[in-house]
Amino acid sequence: MIERMAKSALGGSSSSRSAPQRLLRAVETYTARDPVRATLKGLVHHGRHARSKFVSHHLRDQLCVRLSHQMRRLELFPRPAGTSTHYLDQLFRVHAATFQELLDAGSVVERMLPHGTREDSLQRQRCDPLDDFRRTVDAVNNRHAPNVETLMEAKREASRGAGGVGPESENHLQGLVDDFLQMHISFQLLCRHFLQSLKPLDLENSNKRTGLVAEECLLSDVIADAIGETQLITEHHLVHSPDVCIEGDVDARASCIPSHVHHILFEVLKNALKATTTAHASVADTLPPVRVRIAQVVV
Structure with missing residues (x-):
């Protein structure tokens, strides 16, 4: 399913026939890893160093891990024969397209120099890879904002197609939905935290x-x-x-x-x-x- 949906997601943006296969291999690589748990301590540390190359690299990496797990999870959703899977396919296309976009953003992150070096300040005058990556994360964050509503529609599709699924199937489906939502919240949190951390500090904010x-x-x-x-x-x-x-x-x-x-x-x-x-x-x-x-x- 991932390969089929990858072809659909990348069909208009890549002329290479091997692109879906490369994406599939990347998904397998990232799925083999567990997401790093987001803690308050870790978020504060990354927020304070949001302009560093390390944080951008870590964010891109963890977003890809989460996306790969989400795509594998979507594969497990029931697809009753003869029923529409419009919303499930839509979710998959969004995740596949974002995954490819973040893979491509690797070259942008690699152009970043260690924050604070002399070359870094000169490079910022010519071009700013960090700003390019920020725009990518912002676009990704906005693209995935409607995913909860789409997921609920996908769940209704699966339930209708099964003709009122039994308790075991319903519990299985609800478990997939719950896991998807938990990962979605984590994904959105990382995006929004990074974007907010790049904004100017409010020196009068008593909440620090x-x-x-x-x-x-x-x-x-x-x-x-x-x-x-x-x-x-x-x-x-x-x-x-x-x-x-x-x-x-x-x-x-x-x-x-x-x-x-x-x-x-x-x-x-x-x-x-x-x-x-x-x-x-x-x-x-x-x-x-x-x-x-x-x-x-x-x-």
């Missing part, structure tokens, strides 16, 4: 941001934002919404990715506010408050 990571994030601010959003949604759907109190160490700071923490809190608070409102529907004017406690744990 490095890329997407806030090294000294004031947790109560993130919680307050999530509270505001969930209360609006609860009031829209249920008319009423309970108050939410932030307790504990309200001045606590932590290293985190605020957008991820916000998303987690949003989902938890949404459930808590809905449960509280529906459980006390008879006394909606005097709903008990939902309490969020911040507790620092010394490890």
Whole structure:
């Protein structure tokens, strides 16, 4: 399947008949490796050295590893006979095209000189391989943004084609979807963190941001934002919404990715506010408050 989809993805961009075979060999090479886990410590380090050749090389390498695993995972999706696989094929073409683009970007990364050398400053006046690579990563990030919606359509295609798959098949399909989403989040995180790290620093930022990571994030601010959003949604759907109190160490700071923490809190608070409102529907004017406690744990 990879070879067939590679021909489709590269047909208009390569005159070489051997291009799909080269891509297939590259996929096999990268699939043999496991992705390096993205940690806060690693993200901060790479964010601080985002302009270095090493970081660009590492990013390109890890994006290729993740793409190869995603393509292999898409191969495992059920393809019921006589049914459309339009969205699954679309996902595959996107991943194959991006994989080839990142392989080609290797020559751009190799043109980078070690950051801080005299030759580096002279080269930046003539051409900037880093900016070329940044544009590639930006295009890749935007191209893969709709993948979640496309994946859900591909899942529906597979389910319809199987005529309402049984529990085992449904669990298998859901497992593939979950694994795909986890890798997709990791892929997008690496892209966005790199792009954000190249932007000028905000010297007045009290959270001490490095890329997407806030090294000294004031947790109560993130919680307050999530509270505001969930209360609006609860009031829209249920008319009423309970108050939410932030307790504990309200001045606590932590290293985190605020957008991820916000998303987690949003989902938890949404459930808590809905449960509280529906459980006390008879006394909606005097709903008990939902309490969020911040507790620092010394490890």
